[in-house]
Amino acid sequence: MWKLQDPQLCATIACDIYKHLRASEMKKRPSTDFMDRVQKDVNASMRAILVDWLVEVAEEYRLVPDTLYLTVNYIDRYLSGNVMSRQRLQLLGVACMMIAAKYEEICAPQVEEFCYITDNTYFRDEVLEMESTVLNYLKFEMTAPTAKCFLRRFVRAAQGINEAPSMQLECLANYIAELSLLEYSMLCYAPSLVAASAIFLAKYILLPSKKPWNSTLQHYTLYKPVDLSDCVKDLHRLCCGSHNSTLPAIREKYSQHKYKFVAKKYCPPSIPGEFFQNLGC
Structure with missing residues (x-):
């Protein structure tokens, strides 16, 4: 069975940590139908454009991946209960990224930098007011398990005890998970499942x-191949369609050398059905 060697990965308590994350991921998830139920002026396409732009902002300020994932979580949780006009959607985006950066970054960008990145569309006071509104609506519950939290552990499980760490596997998994952030329809899947x-x-x-699946991955993810079928097929569709997407930020990001050019990898058009059969079948 795969073992953790790095003491910073907290091997002795890792199981308890991830057990807690799996329980809490259900409590900090946005609604899956807020576009139909709550929003009148904002749609899934506008949300996707916002997330695509925020990927560029995160790259510009060299923010850690967790900041981007948390930003999208805050946006979706806020939109789950508050009507938003399309003119203020970008304001919500920068306010949520500012909160997430304060939570995750060692040195978070200042409010003035978030104003600048919007071409000064919004004033400092507007961003601060939106920050306060979001924080109060979310009751200052800023800790939320995202797909990135689970990816760290799952990537190591995928690499196995006898295999050399694969940067390609890590980068490709991160690329695929990040593509899911663009899709409103992917909110129906728990972060750990993504x-x-x-x-x-x-x-x-x-x-x-x-x-692709084995007993080690099943042990550490707590998912059987059949549990993954629908989500994998949706991610596969996103991956195959990313070449023709009008929102190129994530693809361009992962086409760089530092991410091993994984966005340029050939994606087979279909996945054999037997790969989703439970182990031992």
């Missing part, structure tokens, strides 16, 4: 002839 499915698809893309 992370596990991203690992499944990344392994398949890198080695299409081999079954």
Whole structure:
């Protein structure tokens, strides 16, 4: 069975940590129908454009990946209960990213930098007021398990005890998980399920002839192959369609050398159905 060697990964309490994360991910999830139920002036396409732009902002300020994931979580949780006009959607985005940066970054960008990045569309006081509104609506509950939290553990499980760490696998899984942020429809899947499915698809893309799932991954993710089927197929659709997307920020980001050019990897058009059969079948 795969073991954690790095003491900073807290091997002795990792199981308890991830058990807690799996329980709390259900409590900090946005609604899956807020576009139909709450929003009148904002739609899924506008949300996708906002997230695509925020990916560029995160790259510009070299923010850690967790900041981006938390930003999207805050946006969706806020939109789940508050009507938002399209003119103020970008304001919500920068306010949520500012909160997430304060939570995650060692040195978060100042409010003036978030005003600047919007071409000064919004004044300092507007951003601060929106920050306060979001914080109060979310009751200052800023800790939220995202797909990125689970990916760290799942990537190590995927690499196995006898395998050298694969940067390609890690980058490709991160690319696939990040693509899911653009899609409003992906909110129906729990973050841990998205992370596990991203690992499944990344392994398949890198080695299409081999079954992506094994007993080690099942043990650490708590997901069987059949549990992943719908989410993997949706991620596969996103991956195959990313070449023609009008929102290129994530694809361009992961086409860089530092991410091993994983966005340029060939994505097979279909996944064999037997790969979703439970282990031992």
